[in-house]
Amino acid sequence: DGGITQSPKYLFRKEGQNVTLSCEQNLNHDAMYWYRQDPGQGLRLIYYSQIVNDFQKGDIAEGYSVSREKKESFPLTVTSAQKNPTAFYLCASTDSRQPQHFGDGTRLSIL
Amino acid sequence: KQEVTQIPAALSVPEGENLVLNCSFTDSAIYNLQWFRQDPGKGLTSLLLIQSSQREQTSGRLNASLDKSSGRSTLYIAASQPGDSATYLCAGATSGTYKYIFGTGTRLKVLA
Numbered sequence: 001d002g003g004i005t006q007s008p009k010y011l012f013r014k015e016g017q018n019v020t021l022s023c024e025q026n027l028n029h030d031a032m033y034w035y036r037q038d039p040g041q042g043l044r045l046i047y048y049s050q051i052v053n054d055f056q057k058g059d060i061a062e063g064y065s066v067s068r069e070k071k072e073s074f075p076l077t078v079t080s081a082q083k084n085p086t087a088f089y090l091c092a093s094t095d096s097r098q099p100q101h102f103g104d105g106t107r108l109s110i111l
Numbered sequence: 112k113q114e115v116t117q118i119p120a121a122l123s124v125p126e127g128e129n130l131v132l133n134c135s136f137t138d139s140a141i142y143n144l145q146w147f148r149q150d151p152g153k154g155l156t157s158l159l160l161i162q163s164s165q166r167e168q169t170s171g172r173l174n175a176s177l178d179k180s181s182g183r184s185t186l187y188i189a190a191s192q193p194g195d196s197a198t199y200l201c202a203g204a205t206s207g208t209y210k211y212i213f214g215t216g217t218r219l220k221v222l223a
Binding site: 006031033035040041042043044045048050056058088090092094096097098099100101102103104105107 | 115117145147152153154155156157160162200202209210211212213214215216
């Protein structure tokens with residue numbers, strides 16, 4: 001079955017630590033996205049990529065970094081510069097005429 | 112900057128009622144519009160996609176429409192059921208981009 005796999009499901013970060021969230025898709029979609037969701041809030045766009053080796057900042061990119069070396073993969077690194085990283089992180093993918101498909105999310109907390 | 116408002120923020124109804132959820136955009140140049148469902152602690156499930164050449168889409172008891180002139184979309188749920196209880200989010204992409212902007216959602220509770 002085609003879909004998006006996010007791992008891990010739960011992640012804990014220590015002070016000063018960088019952590020990387022994985023997102024893999026087998027839908028052959030060109031575009032991939034990372035969103036952040038805080039309790040009771042909608043989704044805010046962190047980064048998105050429309051094609052391999054290219055990505056753009058979303059509305060809240062500070063303290064985050066991404067790479068897109070393969071079409072299937074779009075990992076997100078939460079750096080120590082992100083002072084309030086506790087949130088639910090969602091990865092999505094699409095093509096221009098397809099609905100956005102979402103993974104099951106990664107919940108990041110501070111130790 | 113595109114902003115998306117969803118009204119109401121929360122809704123509680125008895126089973127069997129027909130519902131209308133609303134979504135409005137500050138920039139009416141919407142290219143694609145999607146409605147999603149989110150269950151607690153889960154990712155988003157796509158319900159309906161209205162593409163640039165379309166005005167509405169239907170799937171089962173759900174119907175979504177888009178009025179581009181006003182930048183408004185509605186999601187109609189017929190004969191609501193307790194299993195429809197979830198948060199419903201709309202998201203729009205403006206012309207020429209893949210960048211979707213999300214509303215804050217409507218939290219729906221259908222009482223048995």
